[in-house]
Amino acid sequence: MTDRPLTSVSDDDLMPRIAAGDRAAFAELYRRRRLDVYRFALHMSGAPATAEDVVQDVFVIVMREANRFRAGRSRAVAWLCGIARNCARQRLERDRPFLALDEDSQASGNQRLAPDPDPVADLTRAEGIERVRKAVLTLPLHYREAIVLCELEEMSYAEAAEAIGCAIGTVRSRVHRGRELLAEKLISGAVPAKAPRAAGGRCFA
Amino acid sequence: MNCDQCVQALVDLARGSDAADLEPVRAHLAGCAACGQRLRDEQQLTAGLRALARATATSAPSEALEGRLLALFDEQVAAREPAATAAKSAGAWWMRAAAVLALATAGTVAWLHVSAGSRPVKEPLTASTPVRSAAAPRAVARVPDVQAAPPVRQTTSSPAVAVRSHRGRAGGPAKPPRAIVAEGFVPLPWAAGLPDFDRGEIVRMDIPLTSLRLYGVEIPADAWDRPVRADMLVGQDGQPRAIRLVTPQPDETTMKGSNR
Numbered sequence: 001m002t003d004r005p006l007t008s009v010s011d012d013d014l015m016p017r018i019a020a021g022d023r024a025a026f027a028e029l030y031r032r033r034r035l036d037v038y039r040f041a042l043h044m045s046g047a048p049a050t051a052e053d054v055v056q057d058v059f060v061i062v063m064r065e066a067n068r069f070r071a072g073r074s075r076a077v078a079w080l081c082g083i084a085r086n087c088a089r090q091r092l093e094r095d096r097p098f099l100a101l102d103e104d105s106q107a108s109g110n111q112r113l114a115p116d117p118d119p120v121a122d123l124t125r126a127e128g129i130e131r132v133r134k135a136v137l138t139l140p141l142h143y144r145e146a147i148v149l150c151e152l153e154e155m156s157y158a159e160a161a162e163a164i165g166c167a168i169g170t171v172r173s174r175v176h177r178g179r180e181l182l183a184e185k186l187i188s189g190a191v192p193a194k195a196p197r198a199a200g201g202r203c204f205a
Numbered sequence: 206m207n208c209d210q211c212v213q214a215l216v217d218l219a220r221g222s223d224a225a226d227l228e229p230v231r232a233h234l235a236g237c238a239a240c241g242q243r244l245r246d247e248q249q250l251t252a253g254l255r256a257l258a259r260a261t262a263t264s265a266p267s268e269a270l271e272g273r274l275l276a277l278f279d280e281q282v283a284a285r286e287p288a289a290t291a292a293k294s295a296g297a298w299w300m301r302a303a304a305v306l307a308l309a310t311a312g313t314v315a316w317l318h319v320s321a322g323s324r325p326v327k328e329p330l331t332a333s334t335p336v337r338s339a340a341a342p343r344a345v346a347r348v349p350d351v352q353a354a355p356p357v358r359q360t361t362s363s364p365a366v367a368v369r370s371h372r373g374r375a376g377g378p379a380k381p382p383r384a385i386v387a388e389g390f391v392p393l394p395w396a397a398g399l400p401d402f403d404r405g406e407i408v409r410m411d412i413p414l415t416s417l418r419l420y421g422v423e424i425p426a427d428a429w430d431r432p433v434r435a436d437m438l439v440g441q442d443g444q445p446r447a448i449r450l451v452t453p454q455p456d457e458t459t460m461k462g463s464n465r
Contacts, residue, residue: 021282023275030271038266039258052266056274063278129260132253151220151254152261176216183250 011076012069019067029076030059036077036153037084043148044088046137050095057087078162081153085145085163092141135185143178150175206233211240219247390438390447405440409451 006014006028017025034055041054061083069079136147149160150171157175161168206229214230234241411434434451 021285023278023282026278027271027275030274034271035262035265039261039264042261042264043257048264051264052270055266056270059274060277063274063281128253129256132257133260136254136257147254151251152258154258176213179216179247179250183246186250186253 012071015066015069015071015076018063019069026059026063029062033077033080034059037080040081040084040148040153041088041091043133043136043152044085044144045092046133050088050091054084054087054091057091058083061087074162075159078155078159081149081155081160081163082165089141131186132182135182138185139178139181143174143181146171146174147178147182151179206230208233208237208240211237212243215240215244215247219244219251221251390436390449402438402446403441405438405446408437408439410435410437 006024009017009025009028011029011032014025014029018029037058038051038055041051042048045051045054058080062080069076074082136144136152139147145164146160149155149163150157155163157168157171160171164171211230211233214227217224218227218230234244436449436451437445438447438449440446
């Protein structure tokens, strides 16, 4: 252990301190990475409450299993995202039977947005962003993970591969396919006005 | 490069990759309006995804969550510390006890050996060697394999004692010699002058706990009812070479012997 301030200690070096019961190290890691984990879970689930539950699950696992982290094998942030991925999947799977379909969606069945003459023309405005968010939530889980990690969390293919636990080429192909699906949904107007909350393994396409 | 070959690379280009191998794609785009349009669509999608990322950049879990997690962390550390302290304390006690036990037991065995003028029955240590009790005539559990021995407190980091068996299995083809490494033994001080260990046996014996006190070991009040059992490593000449303390504590590490 060194006397360096914790803010200058890398994530990887915080892990053994956490395993040794260093409260300040745990708090530091939490403050650094809570947003990453939360955003990942939020993009995966579409539900702030679920995202917060996932953050709690992840950091409870960290406090119990920090000694299992191997600095040479992966980076802490990828390790955290890997845990978050598993926790999010479990939450989505667990919550699936209790997720109610959105009222508007029920009322309108599989209502589609009217095709836009240029549906991808401006996805950066508020309405466009909302459509993208909903489209992401309707992706099958493994494409959604890849899109969230690489496009929204801006991880490299290699980092995402670490988090997901698959080959870099697999991540790349999932990102490409995920983008194709997103484009199809946005162009065809296949994203409902209010997308149902994401559910584990369910494809709404 | 044709359009089909270009399609996969367009995504990387739209995501902002500046890899050198994208140069042929850029060259193709200069003369292909369809791929140019597709690239613009991909770039729009990238812009939309990045806008979404920016829109959620400030999303955060509740402030209360940090407090809850830190409280959980404190609870976990508090729960871990008494166990660690108890294990450390027990470990220190058993280390002292093992050292004195080695002296006491070896002295007893040597005295018995000299006074009785008899030598222990030599029984090569094999994977199925039963453990004989030298001090108690009652039946003791067989130890089918060194690795399957009861939990043992490893009292030393000295090199493992290698024991070789040269006996084949009766009624069957002789197996090649098998080396068994038994770790955790404390070499007896006077064993250094004995011939090199070639083969031998492990004799398990029960030692009266009170005998440890005669050698100045403080025995905790709550330890009086604990069994004190030791494994004596006896060589081919019947002379004890090393000893280790066997404790029945469930949280002790298992014996680190290994078959090679």
